[in-house]
Amino acid sequence: MGTEEQGGQKTAGKVEQAKGKLGVMVVGLGAVATTMIAGVEAVRRGLAKPIGSLTQMGTIRLGKRTDNKSPLIKDFVPLADLNDLVFTGWDIFTDNVYESAAHAKVLDEKTLEQLKPYLETIKPLPAVFDQYYVKRLNGTHVKKGKNKRDLANQVKADIQAFKKTVDRVVMIWCASTEIFIAPAAVHQSIEAFEKGLDNDDIAIAPSQIYAYAALTEGVPFANGAPNLTVDTPAMIELSKRNAAPICGKDFKTGQTFMKTVLAPALKARMLGVSGWFSTNILGNRDGEVLDDPQSFKTKEESKLGSLDYIFQPELYPDLYKDLYHKIRINYYPPRGDDKEAWDNIDIFGWLGYPMQIKVNFLCRDSILAAPIALDLVLFLDLAKRAPSLRSLGIQEWLSFYLKSPQTAAGLYPEHDLFIQSMKLKNTLRHIMGADLITHLGLEYYD
Numbered sequence: 411m412g413t414e415e416q417g418g419q420k421t422a423g424k425v426e427q428a429k430g431k432l433g434v435m436v437v438g439l440g441a442v443a444t445t446m447i448a449g450v451e452a453v454r455r456g457l458a459k460p461i462g463s464l465t466q467m468g469t470i471r472l473g474k475r476t477d478n479k480s481p482l483i484k485d486f487v488p489l490a491d492l493n494d495l496v497f498t499g500w501d502i503f504t505d506n507v508y509e510s511a512a513h514a515k516v517l518d519e520k521t522l523e524q525l526k527p528y529l530e531t532i533k534p535l536p537a538v539f540d541q542y543y544v545k546r547l548n549g550t551h552v553k554k555g556k557n558k559r560d561l562a563n564q565v566k567a568d569i570q571a572f573k574k575t576v577d578r579v580v581m582i583w584c585a586s587t588e589i590f591i592a593p594a595a596v597h598q599s600i601e602a603f604e605k606g607l608d609n610d611d612i613a614i615a616p617s618q619i620y621a622y623a624a625l626t627e628g629v630p631f632a633n634g635a636p637n638l639t640v641d642t643p644a645m646i647e648l649s650k651r652n653a654a655p656i657c658g659k660d661f662k663t664g665q666t667f668m669k670t671v672l673a674p675a676l677k678a679r680m681l682g683v684s685g686w687f688s689t690n691i692l693g694n695r696d697g698e699v700l701d702d703p704q705s706f707k708t709k710e711e712s713k714l715g716s717l718d719y720i721f722q723p724e725l726y727p728d729l730y731k732d733l734y735h736k737i738r739i740n741y742y743p744p745r746g747d748d749k750e751a752w753d754n755i756d757i758f759g760w761l762g763y764p765m766q767i768k769v770n771f772l773c774r775d776s777i778l779a780a781p782i783a784l785d786l787v788l789f790l791d792l793a794k795r796a797p798s799l800r801s802l803g804i805q806e807w808l809s810f811y812l813k814s815p816q817t818a819a820g821l822y823p824e825h826d827l828f829i830q831s832m833k834l835k836n837t838l839r840h841i842m843g844a845d846l847i848t849h850l851g852l853e854y855y856d
């Protein structure tokens with residue numbers, strides 16, 4: 411199929427160039443956020459390489475395999491340059507980014523000292539916070555308002571003030587995991603949501619207030635945590651109406667990243683799975699927050715989804731109907747940000763003979779999450795400048811980065827990392843008017 415039929419440049423429209431400064435508003439200046447900001451500065455100064463970032467290091471094949479044309483993604487699509495990023499953010503503590511990064515202990519002292527003069531300049535704005543939604547935290551650097559509408563207006567005022575200093579703005583949630591909130595009547599339409607803001611509806615958590623403020627200001631919003639936030643009809647509508655792209659939730663970093671690589675492989679070979687036990691120990695503030703059963707439930711729901719969707723037990727009952735999937739996260743302070751994850755996978759093969767796979771991932775949580783946060787920021791800004799993407803609301807092509815992909819109503823989410831990767835790259839080809847790559851390849855044998 412040719413470019414035009416598949417939606418190439420003619421149908422996709424021309425992507426606007428990334429001119430001027432991109433303002434990045436980060437909700438929650440904790441471990442992930444400070445690792446991202448410090449990392450960007452380290453890369454800008456030539457002190458380190460942006461490893462783990464597809465936007466900075468990835469290439470994209472164009473045309474046939476024999477064409478030998480694989481430019482860097484950042485040379486193919488007009489992304490904001492790292493030198494044009496300007497950071498600000500909110501937190502419930504007054505620590506500047508240097509102090510917060512030092513507290514998080516992800517990056518070593520030597521690196522932080524080199525970056526200190528810059529990191530110290532980024533100071534958090536007072537946050538929208540209520541301990542009801544994050545039981546294990548209590549901060550004082552918090553906005554006061556007569557109701558949730560008032561708080562949303564204060565966030566909007568923060569955005570408007572920041573907009574005066576930069577050319578474009580993106581917001582990303584890198585704050586704590588909130589308690590589990592089920593979608594309610596208040597989430598079903600913009601009108602119901604706005605009424606809920608006036609009435610201080612309990613089903614409106616702080617993350618939704620930030621998201622509402624961003625989307626009403628036409629600012630794309632990414633959600634690094636598993637909170638409900640923009641996964642509601644009201645927010646999807648707002649996103650479309652104001653051409654403010656959104657994507658799924660919860661950075662796909664360690665264990666789920668591995669799961670969405672291994673599970674598709676087992677399924678591709680029609681190997682059965684009877685059990686998948688996943689456990690984690692971690693000792694950072696995120697681990698402390700997740701030690702609260704209500705925040706853990708939000709995370710658990712997000713982590714549980716992937717296997718069911720990948721294995722499709724209704725299509726393959728002989729292989730996956732009885733799969734027992736269990737996830738545990740244990741707060742264990744000595745490990746800090748260095749999470750350790752174990753997976754025990756009970757599989758079975760030919761004639762039902764059982765086998766086991768053990769995965770032991772000694773990872774660094776924020777080192778894995780920071781490049782994902784950066785890529786989401788850069789790609790959401792790109793989506794906002796791409797005529798064929800900006801008013802779609804959900805950017806399903808960014809599922810690649812997220813534990814809980816968001817989809818159009820009635821569509822099941824695609825969790826397979828390699829399908830997600832293909833979808834992402836084909837979306838980039840599409841918006842730039844290049845031929846999509848189907849991997850059919852019959853033409854090489856003509």
Ligand SMILES: NC(=O)c1ccc[n+]([C@@H]2O[C@H](COP(=O)([O-])OP(=O)(O)OC[C@H]3O[C@@H](n4cnc5c(N)ncnc54)[C@H](O)[C@@H]3O)[C@@H](O)[C@H]2O)c1
Nearest residue numbers: 438440441442501537585586587635661663695696775779
């Ligand atoms: N690191 C990973 O691998 C990973 C993966 C997936 C998701 N996440 C999620 O990313 C988020 C950040 O993780 P982290 O390790 O940086 O946690 P963290 O605890 O170090 O940082 C979170 C920060 O958010 C602040 N905060 C909490 N509520 C706030 C609010 N309402 N407004 C403004 N600030 C607020 C906290 O004070 C804290 O500084 C968590 O929700 C975590 O579950 C992390």
